[in-house]
Amino acid sequence: MDNRQAIGSWLSGPRAAAEDMGVEFGYPGQRLGLPQQGPGSAARFGRRIGAVALDWIGCQLIAYGLITGGNLAAAGNWTLGLFVALTLLTVGTVGSTPGKRALGIRVISESGGRLGFVRVCVRTLLLALVVPALIWDRDGRGLHDRLARAVQVRI
Secondary structure (H helix, E strand, O other), X not given: OOHHHHHHHHHHOHHHHHHHOOOOXXXXXXXXXXXXXXXXXXXXXXXXXXXXXXXXXXXXXXHHHHHOOOOHHHHHHHHXXXXXXXXXXXXXXXXXXXXXXXXXXXXXXXXXXXXXXXXXXXXXXXXXXXXXXXXXXXXXXXXXXXXXXXXXXXX
């Protein structure tokens, strides 16, 4: 084997090496029966992180301006509490947070319906831990979505 080929596969990562061997990964959401593009397709990482950022900034502004009276040091824990409450209430009732709605994302169950209260709680608590949201599968779902059997789709 040519050394350049071995180095190239190492630098490209395991997915590229598997694709070179003929493994077919498909598009994100294909295993879940979602369309490849358009409404109902799996939401991409950039859109999901943007939605979380919008929600976090909104909660930070509320905590800083209304709850702590301008004390930035005390706003951190309040921000997390507001974020958890916002996510529980909005995903549990309408299926998306204000940030997700602004960027055209909705959270649904793998079967296509609304998430139940227990699954919304599990998803939200894991999201608040941050690390499960940073580990995702080939369909683009974070560990928090996988464990709650949820998927974020485009509206």
